[in-house]
Amino acid sequence: DQQVKQNSPSLSVQEGRISILNCDYTNSMFDYFLWYKKYPAEGPTFLISISSIKDKNEDGRFTVFLNKSAKHLSLHIVPSQPGDSAVYFCAARTLNSGYALNFGKGTSLLVTP
Amino acid sequence: EAGVAQSPRYKIIEKRQSVAFWCNPISGHATLYWYQQILGQGPKLLIQFQNNGVVDDSQLPKDRFSAERLKGVDSTLKIQPAKLEDSAVYLCASSLDRGGYTFGSGTRLTVV
Numbered sequence: 503d504q505q506v507k508q509n510s511p512s513l514s515v516q517e518g519r520i521s522i523l524n525c526d527y528t529n530s531m532f533d534y535f536l537w538y539k540k541y542p543a544e545g546p547t548f549l550i551s552i553s554s555i556k557d558k559n560e561d562g563r564f565t566v567f568l569n570k571s572a573k574h575l576s577l578h579i580v581p582s583q584p585g586d587s588a589v590y591f592c593a594a595r596t597l598n599s600g601y602a603l604n605f606g607k608g609t610s611l612l613v614t615p
Numbered sequence: 616e617a618g619v620a621q622s623p624r625y626k627i628i629e630k631r632q633s634v635a636f637w638c639n640p641i642s643g644h645a646t647l648y649w650y651q652q653i654l655g656q657g658p659k660l661l662i663q664f665q666n667n668g669v670v671d672d673s674q675l676p677k678d679r680f681s682a683e684r685l686k687g688v689d690s691t692l693k694i695q696p697a698k699l700e701d702s703a704v705y706l707c708a709s710s711l712d713r714g715g716y717t718f719g720s721g722t723r724l725t726v727v
C-alpha cells in the first residue's frame with residue numbers, strides 16, 4: 503500500500519530553469535513532509551521539510567509547497583544547477599509513527615548544461 | 616560531527632546463507648532506524664529503536680530478519696537465511712528528535 507506516490511520516475515531540466523518535483527499522498531493523518539536527495543552510492547540526505555500547518559517553506563533555491571486539500575506537495579528548485587542532478591524522495595510521517603517515514607519511489611532529476 | 620557509519624559497503628552471498636550488517640549512529644542520537652531500499656523503490660522501514668528498545672518492527676520479516684541494539688548505541692541487522700528478494704540496499708539512520716534523520720551510506724546486498 504503506497505501511501506506516498508511520486509508518479510514521475512524522471513525529469514530533465516536545463517540549467518538555470520525551474521525544476522518542479524511532485525508528490526501525492528493518500529493518508530490524511532500525515533502531519534510532516536520531507537524531501538530527501540540521494541546521489542549514487544550514498545545515503546539520502548535531508549533537503550527541506552514542511553509541517554502540515556503551513557503551505558510553503560523556503561530555503562535558498564528550494565521551496566516546498568503543500569496543498570492539503572489535494573493531498574499534494576511539490577518541490578521547486580530555482581535556478582536548477584547540474585549539481586542538483588540526483589534522485590529526490592518525498593517522505594511523510596504521522597504524529598504517532600515515532601518519526602518513521604513513508605517514502606515515495608523517487609524522481610530522478612537530470613539538470614543539463 | 617561524524618555521520619552514521621555502516622559496514623560493510625557491499626556484500627554478495629548465496630541464497631540460504633546468512634549475513635549481518637552493522638551500524639554506528641551519530642553520538643547522542645537515541646533513535647535508530649533500519650530501512651530496506653529495493654532497486655527502483657523508496658526506502659521501507661524495517662525496524663525502529665528508541666535507545667535499546669524496539670518501537671516498531673511491524674514490517675520486519677521476523678522469520679528471517681533480526682536486529683538488536685545493545686547498550687542503545689550500535690546496532691546489527693541479520694538475515695538468516697537470505698532469499699533472492701532480499702537483494703537491496705540496507706540503510707541505517709539515526710535522529711535526535713523530531714527533525715530530519717541522518718542516513719548512512721548503506722550496505723548493498725546481492726543475493727545470488
